[in-house]
Amino acid sequence: MRADTVIAVAATVIALGSLWVSHSQGRAARQHSRQSVRPILQIRRVHEDGRVGLQMVNAGLGPAVVTNTVVRLDGEIVGTWDRDVKSRIFAASDWPMTYSLRQGAVALTGQQTFLVRYDCDVPDRLERLWDLVSRRLVIDIHYESVYGGEGFTVSSLPQGDQARE
Numbered sequence: 001m002r003a004d005t006v007i008a009v010a011a012t013v014i015a016l017g018s019l020w021v022s023h024s025q026g027r028a029a030r031q032h033s034r035q036s037v038r039p040i041l042q043i044r045r046v047h048e049d050g051r052v053g054l055q056m057v058n059a060g061l062g063p064a065v066v067t068n069t070v071v072r073l074d075g076e077i078v079g080t081w082d083r084d085v086k087s088r089i090f091a092a093s094d095w096p097m098t099y100s101l102r103q104g105a106v107a108l109t110g111q112q113t114f115l116v117r118y119d120c121d122v123p124d125r126l127e128r129l130w131d132l133v134s135r136r137l138v139i140d141i142h143y144e145s146v147y148g149g150e151g152f153t154v155s156s157l158p159q160g161d162q163a164r165e
Helices: 003-036 083-089 123-136
Strands: 041-048 051-058 064-073 076-079 112-119 137-144 152-155
Touching: 041 112, 041 123, 041 137, 041 152, 051 123, 051 137, 064 083, 076 083, 112 123, 123 137
Parallel strands: none
Antiparallel strands: 041 051, 051 112, 064 076, 064 137, 137 152
């Protein structure tokens, strides 16, 4: 084999290796960029001194864009988390403070918002609302990062639990 042929083959192998390394590094950089702005929504059940509720927290590194919500009461889907559904769930006498999540709503990094909050000095009312938000009411939030397309979901029903029917 001639020397110029060996040099050409070696140069081609090196160029292909460089292309592969460059492609791998670019893919890793894109994955890192996506992870560096990944939202992580959590829904916490709150029961403390005269207050019960469901609190949404964005514990991730980027904003969460809401794509959909699903609300279930006693295992039955009743709609999305908006004013119409809330009026079917809560009695007028026990109307809590609520925060609606519509498609396109954004939960900023570090944001803490009560989806449902009820403050009361009457223990029976408080316990009735606690039973509702902790066992009967389930809110699922579907969201994504600013990049879109990930299809993340968080539920007020902790993993392993089942809603009371």
